[in-house]
Amino acid sequence: MPSSRVPLRDPCPFCLIRIQNSTENIINENSPLIQRRPIRETVDSKWGTLLFGLLIFILFFGCTIGFYLIGVETGEIEPHDVLLYSSRYNWKAENAQSNIDLALPCRNLLLLYTNSSPCFEYNDCEKEIKNLQKQHMQSNHSDILYNFIIAGDDRIFEGRGWKYASDVPGYNDNGTFSVALLGFPGDHDPTDAELDQLILLINLLIANHKLIHCFEVITKPEEEEFFSTVINQIQRTFIETRCS
Numbered sequence: 001m002p003s004s005r006v007p008l009r010d011p012c013p014f015c016l017i018r019i020q021n022s023t024e025n026i027i028n029e030n031s032p033l034i035q036r037r038p039i040r041e042t043v044d045s046k047w048g049t050l051l052f053g054l055l056i057f058i059l060f061f062g063c064t065i066g067f068y069l070i071g072v073e074t075g076e077i078e079p080h081d082v083l084l085y086s087s088r089y090n091w092k093a094e095n096a097q098s099n100i101d102l103a104l105p106c107r108n109l110l111l112l113y114t115n116s117s118p119c120f121e122y123n124d125c126e127k128e129i130k131n132l133q134k135q136h137m138q139s140n141h142s143d144i145l146y147n148f149i150i151a152g153d154d155r156i157f158e159g160r161g162w163k164y165a166s167d168v169p170g171y172n173d174n175g176t177f178s179v180a181l182l183g184f185p186g187d188h189d190p191t192d193a194e195l196d197q198l199i200l201l202i203n204l205l206i207a208n209h210k211l212i213h214c215f216e217v218i219t220k221p222e223e224e225e226f227f228s229t230v231i232n233q234i235q236r237t238f239i240e241t242r243c244s
């Protein structure tokens, strides 16, 4: 019998109810409240989706930042745009006896080598920096000589920092910021990561009005050749180096 062959085309009971309901809605219900219901549902579900998406985004974003910070903390990832910084507190510096204030913003950036043993791991570098401070203080300086030191672990160590003048013999005027590379000149060329850190530091100094935008780079004559790559990079990066 042909009628027994149609079950495939029979809608399921659920669909049937849905179809009936919507038909009833269209045909029988004229009250605006009920007619508006399907629209409100769509709007509600839109907001729901949006909210859900937002929550997922916040969760994802939070996790990303979290892992990023963990990565930076443990030195696993070292992207170009993060300043790897070790404050005096971090490297357990001795307190300085007395320091002279810088005349800010500074006009000169002194680049030099510490002429001491290089290092490549954070712990070794911390020891080297502490040794340097000890040596400098033993030779009657009030503190480690430099404002900042870039070490072989690609980290910037805070020396006298943002506020106090450095005390490099022959270059100890209060308008000069000094950044020293830890090691002997010619030991190794500054790595890309060290260069990145230096450029970031200079950017920060300019942005915080510690260094004028048209600063001058100074090196010791005997160390000049070892800084040629660095100076080229600085000249390429900081285009506006003319005061007007």
Ligand SMILES: *[C@@H]1O[C@H](CO)[C@@H](O)[C@H](O)[C@H]1NC(C)=O
Pocket (backbone or CB within 6 Å): 101, 102, 103, 104, 174, 175
């Ligand atoms: C910087 O040094 C100059 C010359 O020695 C001096 O006149 C000036 O007062 C100093 N500036 C500060 C902020 O100490």
Ligand SMILES: *[C@@H]1O[C@H](CO)[C@@H](O)[C@H](O)[C@H]1NC(C)=O
Pocket (backbone or CB within 6 Å): 138, 139, 140
């Ligand atoms: C440091 O100063 C003290 C006292 O002024 C002096 O006796 C000593 O020789 C100085 N040391 C150095 C390395 O200049």
